[in-house]
Amino acid sequence: GMNVVCVLPQQGEVRLDQVIPSGPFAEAYANELVPVSRWYKAELVGEDRVAGYDSVIIALTAKDPHRYNHRLWLEKTSGLLVKSHVGESGGKVLENFQFTSLEITDDLAESEFEIQTKGREVTHNLDDVPAPQPVQSSVMNGWDLGWRPPGFVPAAAPRTGPGRAVAFSDGVAAFSVFVELEGAVRMPVGASRIGATTVYMRELDAGNTRFLVTVVGEVPPTTARKVAESVRVDDALALHSDDS
Known part of the structure; x- marks a missing residue:
């Protein structure tokens, strides 16, 4: 399905239930009806070998300044993403993902999934953990957005707080908006960027x-700033109730 589970034999089993993937993995939660071709120009640009497998290279060029360009390497037989670049319009690569060792097979032994630690396993019963519910509107519980980049639609609400954190996706890229009561320690405001990920905070x-608004995602700093500055708190009581 759409569950992501890491099995680390030396450490235990961890379900990534509060992580919203972005970039080429956005398909795990994005609305399937998003017309990606309206926001990106897709082009087959060549072939390559990655981790010993033949792959085709697809370039997704953004049609506006609100998102980055993407280049995807897909394994020829399975379509598995084996490498990706996220970059600016000038060609500068901001973030790189690549398999260095890979085995594609239909035969996985049960022993590969055995947990080897004793007494410190990190496990979750997947049947008891509800999946994040899709968000049907840009109006959240107590706040809303006055602007978002064209093509980005509400995609998922993490279980870190109902209505206070919502992810938006255009089918390829993603950003999340967090609205929370300001704590006793004041956080630095403004933008920072690590690779292709921008974090913009404002009071x-x-x-x-007083609330703290945070926008995090694979979008340019100017886009993150415009989104953050458009946040409006319509019902402070609703946000207070979520915090209790």
């Missing part, structure tokens, strides 16, 4: 309450 006053 927002609503009545007598």
Whole structure:
């Protein structure tokens, strides 16, 4: 299905239930009806070998300045993503993903999934963990966005707090918006970037309450800033109730 589980034989089993993948993995949660071709120009640009497998290279060129370009290496037989680049319009690569060792097979022995640690396994019962529910509107529980880049639609709400954190996707890229009560320790505001991931933080006053707005995702800093500055708190009481 759409569950992502890491089996680390020396450490235990961890389900990535609060992680929203972005970049080429956005398909795990994005709305399947998003018309990606409206926002990116797709082009087959060549072939390559990655981790010993033949692959085709597809370039996704952004049609506006609100998103980055992507280049995907797909294994020829399975279509598995084996390498990707995220970059700016000038050609600078900001983030690189690549398999260095890979075996594609239908035959996986049960022993590969045995946990070897004793007494410190990290496990979750997948049947008891509800999946994040799709978000049907840009109006959240207590706040909304006045602007978002064309093509980005609400995709998922992490279980870190109902209505306070929502992810948006255009089918390829993604960003998340967090709105929370400001804590006792004031956080630095402004933008920072690690690779292709931008973090933009700003303070927002609503009545007598101060909130911290954070935008995180694989979008340019100017885009993250515009999204953050468009956040409006319509119902501070709703956000207070989520915090309790």
